[in-house]
Amino acid sequence: QKEVEQNSGPLSVPEGAIASLNCTYSDRGSQSFFWYRQYSGKSPELIMFIYSNGDKEDGRFTAQLNKASQYVSLLIRDSQPSDSATYLCAVTAGGTSYGKLTFGQGTILTVHP
Amino acid sequence: SQTIHQWPATLVQPVGSPLSLECTVEGTSNPNLYWYRQAAGRGLQLLFYSVGIGQISSEVPQNLSASRPQDRQFILSSKKLLLSDSGFYLCAWSIKRGYRTDTQYFGPGTRLTVL
Secondary structure (H helix, E strand, O other), X not given: OOOEEEOOOOEEEEOOOOEEEEEEEOOOXXXXXXXXXXXXXXXXXXXXXXXXXXXXXXXXXXXXXEOOOOEEEEEEOOOOHHHOEEEEEEEEOOOOOOOOEEEOOOXXXXXXX | OOEEEEEOOEEEEOOOXXXXXXXXXXXXXXXXXXXXXXXXXXXXXXXXXXXXXXXXXXXXXXXXEEEEEEOOEEEEEEOOOOHHHOEEEEEEEEOOOOOOOOOOEEXXXXXXXXX
């Protein structure tokens, strides 16, 4: 069974620190990787996607992908209390997937003042 | 710009009652559409996906069904709800790009409680 694993947390960081969220996946055929943020009681919203090995930066967020190690991470710099949420890692199925994603269980992030 | 709607926002239903949840997308044509369920404190489970009108693929065998009567309308149904059907139901859409996966965008969700 194709799986996506995340530490459930909670991960607690002080305001202004770097939060590091990690995700591993089992399907070596996966080609697209996504990070979503979900506030309590709300639907997931896209933060970033990454397709190629290496780093991709967008504002305070950096996604890192290492396909050889089947590992994707999200760094949040200068963490703010408003970043407190559950972060979901999502990975495509290999082959003919028609856009299907497999989600991890999510990591709860708490940023305290 | 594209917009996705879901209704109702919340629903409380007795065990054994029927269910109909609706999702519509505006501002795009021929999208891929998806239904997910999120149980309390859990990740998202893909229930159904559709690549076109009348084309439905089921990911998890259960007492739910889905239909796509129009290009931008996706409906999730059940004839008899179970307690285990409680959860947060999310509809999502993505642009169709053949075999390549594109970003999925989620609707606001429907919170279903079965009593």
